[in-house]
Amino acid sequence: KVLIVAGGNPDQTVAAAQTIATQSSVLSGAQSEIQSLNLPVKRQPDDAPRWARTDQRIVLGDYAPAEQLQGDGSGPLNVYFRIPPDLYYADGPNALLRVGYRYNPVPIVPISSMQVRINNAFLGSVPLTPGQQSSSQKQTDLPLPVVDLRPFSNSLSFDFTFQLLKKGGCNDTTPINMQGAILRDSYLDLRHNPHYAPMPNLEIFSNAGFPFTRFADLSETTVVLPPTPSAQEIETFVTLMGHFGRQTGYPALRVTVAGPDALHDGAQADFLLIGTGDDQPGFDKLANALPVTLRGGRVQVRDTEGFFAPLHHAWWKANGNEHTESGDLTAEGVPDAVIEGAESPFAPGANRSVVAIHLMDASSFEPFMSIFLQVQQSSAIAGSVAVLHGGQFASFALGTGVYHVGELPWWTWLQLKFVEVPWLVAVAILILAFLLAIWVRQWLRNRARARLNMLKY
Numbered sequence: 001k002v003l004i005v006a007g008g009n010p011d012q013t014v015a016a017a018q019t020i021a022t023q024s025s026v027l028s029g030a031q032s033e034i035q036s037l038n039l040p041v042k043r044q045p046d047d048a049p050r051w052a053r054t055d056q057r058i059v060l061g062d063y064a065p066a067e068q069l070q071g072d073g074s075g076p077l078n079v080y081f082r083i084p085p086d087l088y089y090a091d092g093p094n095a096l097l098r099v100g101y102r103y104n105p106v107p108i109v110p111i112s113s114m115q116v117r118i119n120n121a122f123l124g125s126v127p128l129t130p131g132q133q134s135s136s137q138k139q140t141d142l143p144l145p146v147v148d149l150r151p152f153s154n155s156l157s158f159d160f161t162f163q164l165l166k167k168g169g170c171n172d173t174t175p176i177n178m179q180g181a182i183l184r185d186s187y188l189d190l191r192h193n194p195h196y197a198p199m200p201n202l203e204i205f206s207n208a209g210f211p212f213t214r215f216a217d218l219s220e221t222t223v224v225l226p227p228t229p230s231a232q233e234i235e236t237f238v239t240l241m242g243h244f245g246r247q248t249g250y251p252a253l254r255v256t257v258a259g260p261d262a263l264h265d266g267a268q269a270d271f272l273l274i275g276t277g278d279d280q281p282g283f284d285k286l287a288n289a290l291p292v293t294l295r296g297g298r299v300q301v302r303d304t305e306g307f308f309a310p311l312h313h314a315w316w317k318a319n320g321n322e323h324t325e326s327g328d329l330t331a332e333g334v335p336d337a338v339i340e341g342a343e344s345p346f347a348p349g350a351n352r353s354v355v356a357i358h359l360m361d362a363s364s365f366e367p368f369m370s371i372f373l374q375v376q377q378s379s380a381i382a383g384s385v386a387v388l389h390g391g392q393f394a395s396f397a398l399g400t401g402v403y404h405v406g407e408l409p410w411w412t413w414l415q416l417k418f419v420e421v422p423w424l425v426a427v428a429i430l431i432l433a434f435l436l437a438i439w440v441r442q443w444l445r446n447r448a449r450a451r452l453n454m455l456k457y
Contacts, residue, residue: 021251039253040217045406046084046195048216050249054084054190060156061184070181076117076157077182082247085152085204086197086214086406087190094143095190097123099158100183101138105131107178108162114180115159121148128160128180137183144188152207152247153377158182195406199353200341202395206372206381209244211270211353211405218244219254222262222269226279232365236274236357239369243376260285267346273356276364286354289345291398292385294338294358299387301398334360335389337368339381343403351403367391 005020007013015037019026022040026032052058060069063081071077089095101114105128112128124142160180197204197211204210212221223237241252256262256269260282263271273282278295287293293300337359344352359365368388375381375393383397 018251018253021253042219042254043216043250045214046086048084048213048248048250050082050247052081052083052190054087054193054195056191057187057189058083059184060182060186060188066181066184069184070179071160072178073160073162073180076159077180079156079158079182080153081156082153082208083149083151083190084195085208085210086195087193088196088406088408088412089146089149089193090408090412093145093147095146095149095188095193097142097144097156097186097188099126099140099142099186101126101140101158101181101186102135102183103128103160103180104177105129105133105136107165109165112163113161115161116142117157117159118144118148119150119154120157121145123148128162130165139183150207151201151204152210156188194408194412196408197405198402199343199351199405200355200384201382202339202341202355202384202386203379203382205339205341205355206376206386208247209240212272212355213244213248214405215254216248216250217254218252220268220270221252222256222258222267222271224258224260224262224271224273224280224282226275226281227259228279229274230276230279230362232359232362233274233276236359236365236369240272240274243373263346265346267344268350268352269344270353271344271355273354274359275357276359277361280358283356283358286342286345286356289342289354290340290356291342292338292340294335294360299335299338335387336360336364337388339386339388341384343401351405353405364388 005013005016007016016034018039019034019037026034047053052063058081060079060081064077064079069077069079097116097118099116103114108128108130110127110130112130114126114128116123116126123144126140126142129136162178162180199211201210205212212218215221218241225233225237229237237257241255245251260280262269263282263285271282273280273286275283283290283293291301337357340354340356340358342354342356344350344354346352357368359368371388371391371393372381380386380393380395382395385398386393386395
């Protein structure tokens with residue numbers, strides 16, 4: 001079957017595609033004409049429909065139907081949810097997981113329990129107490145270590161382990177009324193965690209399309225294609241838009257597609273660059289911002305700090321002085337693709353991002369997209385540079401430049417600065433002591449003046 005989306009001009013064609021993405025009801029009959037289009041309002045940061053809202057409790061019943069939250073103990077009960085990838089865990093090492101559960105206490109013995117795990121990491125074991133009532137409903141609070149949370153896609157599992165009361169003979173089989181359930185109002189509390197992500201971080205780009213998906217409609221994203229994009233480059237672009245939409249649950253209605261001219265001083269946008277071979281002039285404009293450049297099969301590293309340690313175990317070898325901050329890297333085989341992340345040099349201080357995807361040639365598209373979509377929820381792509389070679393991604397953290405996306409409460413910001421720069425504590429104490437001394441001196445002078453005036457009177 002073929003679906004043709006057409007318009008009298010480019011704007012009409014885009015409007016037709018946007019209508020299909022937002023109003024599936026128009027797809028009826030052999031042909032449908034679109035008379036008008038009213039786009040939804042612009043999305044707010046971190047409000048993607050498929051992301052858990054962190055201004056309220058993450059209620060498990062919103063992510064799993066009732067039948068998925070009950071069972072007979074033969075298998076775990078799983079809840080899958082996505083959290084915004086820019087959460088900053090500043091308030092403590094643990095989050096609160098409140099679990100309400102119900103089970104049949106009649107046919108079990110005291111060693112029965114419910115095991116709770118987050119991303120296959122053990123959280124705790126809750127004892128199941130026997131009883132004579134037909135149903136027992138209880139509630140427990142478990143501390144959930146934030147280090148066990150993945151930056152985006154997570155899974156909670158609850159495993160009811162029923163130990164049956166031994167009656168002897170042939171009465172030890174599991175009765176049909178052996179049941180356990182997680183109550184739908186159970187929740188995970190992340191309300192006190194602000195949105196503040198250190199960048200560059202290609203793991204959350206791979207997982208969730210971040211920072212572009214920070215606005216689910218991609219309203220602050222510009223995709224930069226070559227002046228004459230190839231079929232593979234266009235297919236890479238639309239495949240990534242589909243990947244982003246799958247993670248957010250919302251179409252990329254407001255993404256801007258442009259050429260290299262969009263890369264100019266003052267540009268207030270997050271840029272996604274796609275290029276094959278040497279046909280993308282945008283890479284030249286970012287030569288001083290990206291940690292790695294590729295030309296004619298040669299990989300050149302601009303900043304090698306922290307890079308050469310794993311380099312000897314990689315597929316390439318270094319030429320020249322290893323202690324310089326730049327160098328040429330050659331490979332026995334040309335890499336298929338390179339993904340890089342960096343702060344945008346076009347809006348200094350605005351915390352804008354650039355992600356560049358460099359495909360070596362047209363034949364690199366298929367292996368790149370296939371492997372990228374396979375590993376996108378893992379940590380195979382991470383750091384600031386990820387290189388695809390031999391069917392696997394190798395990731396590196398190049399350079400020391402770190403910027404942040406999001407905002408912190410002022411008290412958390414001050415605490416973070418004191419941790420990063422400890423001598424600021426001493427400076428702050430000296431300044432406060434000086435100000436306090438001035439105030440005390442003035443207060444004492446005022447007291448003395450008042451006392452002298454009273455004696456003279």
